[in-house]
Amino acid sequence: MSTTLLEEVPPPRLTPIEGVKEGLQRRWARPGGRAYAVLRWTGATVFAVIVLGLVVSLLASSSQAFGHSGLSFLWSGTYNATKDIYPTGIFIIGTLITTAVAIILAVPIGVGTAAFLSELAPKWLAGPLSVLIDLIAAVPSIVVGLWGLLVLSPVFARHVEPFLKKIPGLEWFFHGPAYGPSMLLAGTVLAVMILPTIVALSRTALQGVANEDREAARALGATRWQVVRTAVVPGARTGIEAAVILAMGRALGETIAVAMVIGNNNALPHSLLAPGATLGSAIINNFGEANPGLDRSSIIGLVVVLLAITALVNVGGQLLLRRRLRAEGAVA
Amino acid sequence: MLCLGAVALVAAACSSTPTAVKKKVHKTSTSSTTTSTTAAPAGATTTTAAAAPTTAPPAAHTATTTAPKATTACSTTGGALSATCDTQSPSFKLAGAGANSIQPFFTRVFYYYNQADKGVSVNYSPAGSSVGVTDIQQNTVNFGDSEIPIKTPATGTAGNILQVPVDLGGVAISYNLPGVGAGLKLDGPTLAGIYLGKITKWNDAAIAALNPGTNLPSTTIVPVRRADSSGPGYDLDQYLIDTGGAQWTGSAAGTAASTKWPITNVGIGEQLNTGVAGFIQQTAGAIGYVEYAYSLQASFTNAALKNAAGSFVKPSQSAIAAAGAQAANLSAANFNIVNGPGAATYPLANFSWTLIYQKQANTTLGVVLGKLFDWVTTTGQQQAAALGYSPLPANVSALAHQTLLTLQNAAGQALFSS
Numbered sequence: 211m212s213t214t215l216l217e218e219v220p221p222p223r224l225t226p227i228e229g230v231k232e233g234l235q236r237r238w239a240r241p242g243g244r245a246y247a248v249l250r251w252t253g254a255t256v257f258a259v260i261v262l263g264l265v266v267s268l269l270a271s272s273s274q275a276f277g278h279s280g281l282s283f284l285w286s287g288t289y290n291a292t293k294d295i296y297p298t299g300i301f302i303i304g305t306l307i308t309t310a311v312a313i314i315l316a317v318p319i320g321v322g323t324a325a326f327l328s329e330l331a332p333k334w335l336a337g338p339l340s341v342l343i344d345l346i347a348a349v350p351s352i353v354v355g356l357w358g359l360l361v362l363s364p365v366f367a368r369h370v371e372p373f374l375k376k377i378p379g380l381e382w383f384f385h386g387p388a389y390g391p392s393m394l395l396a397g398t399v400l401a402v403m404i405l406p407t408i409v410a411l412s413r414t415a416l417q418g419v420a421n422e423d424r425e426a427a428r429a430l431g432a433t434r435w436q437v438v439r440t441a442v443v444p445g446a447r448t449g450i451e452a453a454v455i456l457a458m459g460r461a462l463g464e465t466i467a468v469a470m471v472i473g474n475n476n477a478l479p480h481s482l483l484a485p486g487a488t489l490g491s492a493i494i495n496n497f498g499e500a501n502p503g504l505d506r507s508s509i510i511g512l513v514v515v516l517l518a519i520t521a522l523v524n525v526g527g528q529l530l531l532r533r534r535l536r537a538e539g540a541v542a
Numbered sequence: 543m544l545c546l547g548a549v550a551l552v553a554a555a556c557s558s559t560p561t562a563v564k565k566k567v568h569k570t571s572t573s574s575t576t577t578s579t580t581a582a583p584a585g586a587t588t589t590t591a592a593a594a595p596t597t598a599p600p601a602a603h604t605a606t607t608t609a610p611k612a613t614t615a616c617s618t619t620g621g622a623l624s625a626t627c628d629t630q631s632p633s634f635k636l637a638g639a640g641a642n643s644i645q646p647f648f649t650r651v652f653y654y655y656n657q658a659d660k661g662v663s664v665n666y667s668p669a670g671s672s673v674g675v676t677d678i679q680q681n682t683v684n685f686g687d688s689e690i691p692i693k694t695p696a697t698g699t700a701g702n703i704l705q706v707p708v709d710l711g712g713v714a715i716s717y718n719l720p721g722v723g724a725g726l727k728l729d730g731p732t733l734a735g736i737y738l739g740k741i742t743k744w745n746d747a748a749i750a751a752l753n754p755g756t757n758l759p760s761t762t763i764v765p766v767r768r769a770d771s772s773g774p775g776y777d778l779d780q781y782l783i784d785t786g787g788a789q790w791t792g793s794a795a796g797t798a799a800s801t802k803w804p805i806t807n808v809g810i811g812e813q814l815n816t817g818v819a820g821f822i823q824q825t826a827g828a829i830g831y832v833e834y835a836y837s838l839q840a841s842f843t844n845a846a847l848k849n850a851a852g853s854f855v856k857p858s859q860s861a862i863a864a865a866g867a868q869a870a871n872l873s874a875a876n877f878n879i880v881n882g883p884g885a886a887t888y889p890l891a892n893f894s895w896t897l898i899y900q901k902q903a904n905t906t907l908g909v910v911l912g913k914l915f916d917w918v919t920t921t922g923q924q925q926a927a928a929l930g931y932s933p934l935p936a937n938v939s940a941l942a943h944q945t946l947l948t949l950q951n952a953a954g955q956a957l958f959s960s
Contacts, residue, residue, distance in 0.1 A: 359817065364824045389764050389825055391810050474769035474811030485810050491769075495811070498672040499771035499802050 265517070272514050274507035283511055296492060296508050297476055298515060304393065304479065305488040305519065308468065309461045311397025312404060317454055319401075320408030324450075325438050327409070328416040340413070347406035355467035358399040363390035363471060366398075371483050388483040391473035396488070399471050400464055404457035411456065415449020416442055448534055455527030462520050465490035489516040616906045622960045623916040623946055627909060629661030634910050639667040640674020640687030642814045643773050643833035644709050644894045646929045648687070651922040655914060662910060670814070671801060672771045678703060678897045684911060686897040689773020690801055691874040702900040704949070705874035706942045708918050709894035710932045712862040713774040716842035717829040718822050719744060721759055725856050727752040729848035730785025736829065737765050737782070738789060739808035744827065766821050766830030769811030771801040774831045777890045779804065780880040785848070785889075831890075834862065835930035849889040850881050857888050863932040865891035872938055893938065898949070905951040912949045912957055919943070 224232060276283055285299035323343070327336045371388035374380065384394075419442050427441035443450070473485020474495060493512050500506040616627035638648075645668035652664040667673075671688040678686030679698035687708070696703040715728065722744075732748045735741035741748055745758040768775045780799035782790045791797050795804040803811070812818045815836045822828045823840060834857045837844055846854040855861050868882040874895065881889045896915055902908025919942040923933040934942070949957045 359812075360820060363821075367825065387762055387764075389810060389828075391812075391821075469769065470813060470817065475807060475809065477807035495769045495813075496802070498670055498676065 268510055268514050268517065272507050272511040274504055275511040278504060278507075283508075284515065296496065296512060298489075298512060300476055300478055301487055301489045301492045301512065302515065302519070304472070304486040305462060305490070305516070307393050307479065307482070307486070308396045308400055308472070308488055309458060311394060311482065312400035312461045313454065313458060315398060315401035316404050316408055316457065320405050320453075320457075321412050321443070321450055323405075324409050324412035324416055325443065328413050329438050329442060330434065340409070343406050343409050345406075346402065351403070351464060351467040352470075354399060354403055355470035358395060358467065358471040359391070362398065363395060366390050366392070366395050370394075374483070383482050386481045386484055389473070389485070391471050391485050392483045393472065393479050393486050394482040396468050396472040396486075397482075399467055400461045403464065403467065404461050407457045407460060408450075408453050411453030412446070412450045415446035415453065418449065419445035448531055448538070451527070451534075452531055455524060455531075458527075459520055459524055462523065463490060463516065465494045469494050489519075616909045619905060619909065619951060619955065619957045620959050623912055623943065623958045624920070625913075626659070627913065629659055629910060633661040634663070634907070636662065636664045636684045636911070636914070637667075638664060638674075638685040638687065638896075639669055639677045639683045640685075640897070641671040641689045641773055641894055642668040642816075643689055643711060643835070644668075644687055646835045646839070647709050647711070647894075647926060647931050650925045650929060651918050654922065654925060655917055658917075662914060664914070668814075670770055671773050674897065678899075681899070684898070684907065685915075688895055688897060689892055690776050691877050691895040692897065694875045696874065696897070698899065700899045700901065700903065703897050704900050704945050705895045705897055706915055706919070706945045707872065707893040707934065707938050708896045708915060708942065709926065710862060710866040710934055710938070711892065711894060711930075712834040712857045712865070712888050712932075713777045713831050713890040713892070714834045714837040714842065714857045715778075715829065715831055715845040715847060715890075716819070716822050716837045716840075717845060718826055719759065719761065719843070720826055722756060722843070724843040725846045725854075726756065726843070727848070727854045728845045729854075730782055731787050731789070733778075733847075734782045734786030734790040736763055737767070737805055737808060738793060739765075739805075740789070761827040764825055764828040765809035766818050766825075766828050767803045767806075767809055767811050768814070768818060768831075769803075770813055772803075772815075773801065773892060773894070774815070774833055774890075775803045776801045777880050777892050778831050780878065781847075781889055784881045838930040847889050849885075849887050850883050851885045851887070853885050855886065855888045857890070859927055859930065859932050861886055861888035862891045863935075864888065866893070866932055866935050866938065869893070869935065869938060872941060891932075893934075900948060901950050901952060901954070902957070903952050905957065908949055908951060908957050912946050916943060916946050 279286070283298060284302075286297065327340055331339065367388060367390035371384070371390075371392070371394070374384040374394075375388065377384070423441045423445055424437055427437045432440060468488050469491035472487060472491055474487055474491060475485035476487050476492075479486040489512055493509060493516070497506075497509050500509045614621060614625070614627050616629060618627070621627070645666065648664075648666045648668075652666065656663050666687075667683075671690060674683075674686035675688050675692055677683045679692075681698060681700045691705045692703060696705055715733070717726065719726070726749075728749070729752060732741060732752065735746075735748060742763055743760055744763055745760045746763075750756075750758055776799050779795065782795065783797060783799055793805065810821060812821050812830075815832045818830045819832050819836050819840050819842070822830050822832070822842065829845075832842070834844075837857070844857050846856045849855050864884050864887045865879050865882050868884055868887060869879050872879075872893070877893060877895070879891055879893070882891070896918075898911055898915070902911070919934060919939050923939070926933050947956070947958050947960070951957055
């Protein structure tokens with residue numbers, strides 16, 4: 211018996227009206243598909259042009275500064291006749307320290323809150339609580355900065371910082387005069403700002419873990435905490451790491467909130483309680499006054515450095531995630 | 543400071559008085575109000591008005607009738623600067639940006655002008671002198687204001703910029719030292735030492751030598767400065783260059799005063815006068831420079847600075863007026879009155895300069911601007927003293943008037959004749 215291929219099956223007989231309708235649909239599908247492809251490519255091209263245009267214009271405006279100091283701009287900044295030096299190296303270190311403090315504070319609290327919201331909280335609590343946390347993201351940066359300066363700073367100066375100085379073993383981190391505005395305060399304010407991102411994305415990741423994993427852990431005798439620790443969180447690790455990378459991108463680029471609480475002191479901070487400066491705060495403080503020419507070009511050079519660091523963090527994070535996903539895919 | 547801010551917010555919302563509110567850090571707006579009383583407004587709370595405000599230019603609008611008086615149209619040129627023109631149709635919303643230090647004065651003076659002439663309302667954004675200069679040079683605002691005039695010749699995208707002195711203010715060196723009253727004596731070398739990080743304790747020998755009778759605590763000094771560029775910073779920098787000695791001029795500070803504070807690795811930097819004032823208020827041992835009007839509002843203890851004649855003078859309206867009286871040949875090119883002569887002179891004083899284009903593309907707008915600032919520099923000066931500024935001396939008022947007379951329309955014809 212010969213096997214019949216699909217192509218050999220004759221098409222069903224259509225009434226004339228149906229035949230016309232089908233002919234029209236086939237006719238529209240082709241240009242419709244083409245129109246959709248055009249739209250798709252236009253959107254992608256416009257977006258790419260905007261981003262590339264931004265990068266190219268920034269590089270062009272900062273070329274004078276880089277030409278003047280060469281690669282040493284990255285650590286010692288620019289020196290010009292009026293002694294306007296922007297110590298880029300200090301700003302980069304400040305940016306990394308404040309971001310690190312923010313991540314150290316926000317990730318445990320954020321992932322813990324997300325785990326609570328997705329696994330342990332009753333329904334009547336989880337909804338309103340997650341709305342409240344998302345509201346933090348809606349507060350404008352300058353309001354958070356003002357709150358940090360007017361409310362948190364005195365609390366830090368009078369209670370938190372003296373307390374931290376007394377903890378034995380942590381003197382290397384916490385020593386020296388503490389007036390309130392400091393790397394620690396800036397890191398705390400940043401942590402408050404990135405918390406909603408981490409909570410929202412981690413919660414989605416945790417909810418995405420298959421129920422079978424939870425049930426399997428339960429079946430093996432795990433307690434609730436052990437289920438979360440051994441089955442749920444490891445399963446959601448990729449999502450949580452993506453959340454952390456996104457939050458880090460926000461913390462790196464924050465300007466006005468940091469500028470209000472970091473003390474704007476262009477010296478290497480000797481402890482977390484010392485004031486400092488970050489790329490964002492330096493840019494916002496100096497851009498208004500920058501004289502056109504080498505001055506303004508140096509500030510845009512700072513912008514380029516910040517952009518490069520943010521891009522590195524994001525791209526590096528994406529690569530790490532992709533490698534992890536591929537590994538997980540291969541194993542699973 | 544939060545309570546002050548909250549009370550000020552409520553007071554402003556309820557009674558629309560222009561007592562300088564510290565609610566907004568960057569923007570403030572004084573738009574037309576609904577009350578049309580010409581008496582002193584109810585609830586002029588914290589400050590006593592220097593004099594009952596006169597309804598400004600003659601032939602003012604009556605409170606209730608809408609029938610317009612016989613005033614000329616604002617597009618008619620060649621009139622007097624002090625005459626009124628019909629600003630009700632169309633009404634004018636002017637936008638300005640510039641120095642943070644003049645904000646209390648501008649808020650009050652624009653409110654009173656709006657009371658006298660309902661058709662003109664002004665929105666002033668006190669984001670800083672350099673923002674004001676950039677904005678007017680790029681012609682994105684109707685007027686700018688800067689504590690330091692633009693280097694002459696002042697030009698922007700729309701041509702020549704006129705620089706009109708509108709205000710005389712001072713910079714207070716405020717400190718927060720529990721147990722020590724106001725009037726602590728400081729001079730150039732000690733202030734330079736403090737801001738260079740060399741003098742670190744309040745009971746340092748240099749400070750004690752200037753204040754023999756005072757019991758100084760051993761608190762650490764926390765110097766606060768402006769993180770953004772500022773007119774008060776320029777004044778203090780100029781004073782330290784003049785009197786601070788080689789330790790200041792030989793350091794990164796150099797010999798040319800700059801609106802950007804030169805020594806940025808000592809002390810804490812805060813944004814705007816409100817940021818510096820807030821930090822001084824909440825930190826024991828802090829010392830910083832703020833516009834005198836802000837220190838008056840916050841009831842700070844201010845230092846008595848050594849002036850060029852050798853006497854120690856605290857900032858006050860009379861001392862600032864004495865500094866302004868020394869400005870014999872004031873002009874945009876010769877604007878510096880820091881460390882001026884005179885026994886009663888306060889050394890840190892400066893005029894504030896409004897920036898408007900000489901050639902006004904829109905004649906009507908040019909006429910309105912000219913009349914507004916002529917009012918501000920004459921009748922409006924009555925509002926200055928209550929806030930901590932000093933009224934302009936007669937010669938400076940005349941200079942403002944002369945400068946405004948050079949306003950031209952797009953064709954180059956003078957807008958005013960007298």
